[in-house]
Amino acid sequence: MSVNTAFKRKKYWKDTVKAWTLFAPSLIFMTLFTFYPFVNTFVLSFYKKKLSTKIAVFNGIKNYERAFSDPIFQKAVSNTLSFCVVVIPLALILGLSLALLLNKKLPGRTAFRAAVFYPNISPMVGFYLVWMYLMATDIGYINRILYAVFRLAPVRWLSDTNTVLISLEIIYLWREAGYMMLFYLSGLQSVDETYYEAATLDGANEWQKFTKITFPLLMPTTVYTLTLSITGSVQLIDPIAILTSGGPNNASTMVMYYIYQKAFTDFDYGMASTYSVLLLIVLLTVICIQHFGMDRLTHYES
Numbered sequence: 436m437s438v439n440t441a442f443k444r445k446k447y448w449k450d451t452v453k454a455w456t457l458f459a460p461s462l463i464f465m466t467l468f469t470f471y472p473f474v475n476t477f478v479l480s481f482y483k484k485k486l487s488t489k490i491a492v493f494n495g496i497k498n499y500e501r502a503f504s505d506p507i508f509q510k511a512v513s514n515t516l517s518f519c520v521v522v523i524p525l526a527l528i529l530g531l532s533l534a535l536l537l538n539k540k541l542p543g544r545t546a547f548r549a550a551v552f553y554p555n556i557s558p559m560v561g562f563y564l565v566w567m568y569l570m571a572t573d574i575g576y577i578n579r580i581l582y583a584v585f586r587l588a589p590v591r592w593l594s595d596t597n598t599v600l601i602s603l604e605i606i607y608l609w610r611e612a613g614y615m616m617l618f619y620l621s622g623l624q625s626v627d628e629t630y631y632e633a634a635t636l637d638g639a640n641e642w643q644k645f646t647k648i649t650f651p652l653l654m655p656t657t658v659y660t661l662t663l664s665i666t667g668s669v670q671l672i673d674p675i676a677i678l679t680s681g682g683p684n685n686a687s688t689m690v691m692y693y694i695y696q697k698a699f700t701d702f703d704y705g706m707a708s709t710y711s712v713l714l715l716i717v718l719l720t721v722i723c724i725q726h727f728g729m730d731r732l733t734h735y736e737s
Contacts (some may be wrong), residue, residue, distance in 0.1 A: 473715075476708045476711050476712060477708070477712055479491065479704060479705060479708040480498055480499075480705065480708040480709040480711070480712045481493060481494060481495060481496070481498065482494055482498075482705050483497075483498070483705045484703075484704045484705040484708075485701075485702055485703050485704065485705070486702035486704075487702075491705070494705065498705055498706055498708075498709040499709055499713075501706065501709075502706065502709050502710060502713060507685055507688065507693065508690075508693060508710065510685050510688060511685070511688045511689050511690045511692070511693040512690060514600060514685075514686070514687065514688060514689050515668075515669060515671075515689045515690045515691075517600060518600060518603065518604060518607075518668060518671070518689065519665070519668045519669060521604050522604050522607050522608055522611065522664075522668050523661070523664045523665060523668055525604075525608055525612075526607075526608055526611040526612055526615050526664050526668075527615055527657065527660060527661065527664060529608065529612035529615070529616075530611075530612050530613075530614070530615025530616040530618070530619050530660065531615070531616075531619050531653075533551055533612060533613070533616040533619075534615075534616045534619035534620040534622075534623055535619075535623070535645075535649075537551070537616070537620065538620060538623045538624065548616075548620070551612070551613040551616055552613040552614070552616065552617060553613070554609060554610040554613055555610060555613055555614050555617075559673055560677060562610065563606070563673065563674050563677040563678055564677070566606045566609075566674075566678070567593065567677075567678055570592035570593050570602055572589050572590070572591045572592070572594065573589065575592070577590075577592070578590055578592075593678055593679055594682075594683055595683070596683055596684055596686040599679055599682075599683065599686050599687045600686060600687055602678075603671075603674055603675070603678070603679070603687060606674055606678075607668070607671065607674065611664065611667070611668075614663075615660050615663075615664065618656055618659065618660050618663075619653065619656055619660070621656070622652075622653045622655070622656035623649070623653070626648070626649065626652050626653075630648045630652075631644055631648065634647070634648060654729070657729070658725075658726060658729050661725060661729070662722055662725065662726065665718070665721060665722060665725065666718065666722070669690065669691065669714070669718055670691045671689055671691060671692075672689075672691045672692045672695055675687055675688070675689060675692045676692065676695070681693070681696070690710065690714050691714070693710065694707050694710045694711055694714065697710060
């Protein structure tokens with residue numbers, strides 16, 4: 436073996452050990468908090484396991500049969516789909532619109548940016564409690580304003596089956612729009628101004644600049660924000676737990692909150708694992724279709 440070959444082999448092993456040493460903390464963290472919980476949840480989904488049973492009993496696919504015939508789970512799925520169909524496109528549209536507006540050189544735009552994003556940095560419980568007060572039937576300011584302007588009777592925003600889902604959508608959009616705005620604002624500021632200068636010289640109007648330059652160059656941001664919006668809306672649990680507890684009559688129960696109830700209220704860990712696996716499968720399928728479908732329409736700048 437030549438000296439040069441021995442030196443290259445020694446350097447190779449030295450670099451390999453160094454790389455694995457740097458990678459080890461992340462690998463250990465992911466194994467403990469991602470891979471192991473997933474495998475454990477998947478295995479537990481085939482067992483009957485409750486707080487009252489010391490030993491898990493193998494149940495085969497009966498948990499999955501029970502899940503597909505569960506009327507409350509079906510209601511939760513329906514509520515989740517209805518919620519996502521409304522809030523996901525609106526969150527992206529509002530976030531992009533706010534970013535386009537606040538990217539312009541307007542007086543006080545820094546203060547407006549902070550005001551729009553503030554719901555995302557405010558204490559979560561306090562944020563939802565403020566909305567609970569605003570939507571209160573008797574003393575809420577929203578009902579007071581509606582009565583003063585339109586003479587409308589008080590609306591039971593959070594306690595009526597017809598309005599509770601709409602109320603949650605409004606609250607979610609108030610918070611989510613500012614979050615989406617932050618990503619779009621970052622994307623807009625990375626667009627080279629020379630594109631717009633060239634378009635202006637060619638006589639393009641503002642709409643043509645947006646459709647031919649801005650939006651195509653924001654597609655990577657849109658793919659990312661859409662993924663965030665899908666996962667965030669499907670996994671919604673905090674406002675439901677704080678404001679409605681899934682009521683009235685399960686009108687605001689969504690899949691993630693139902694899983695939470697099964698695990699930490701009913702202590703039915705087997706069924707909670709089954710619902711979690713089903714949710715993960717659906718979520719991964721939707722995100723993969725969305726990501727690879729939109730990737731063909733996405734332009735990535737070097």
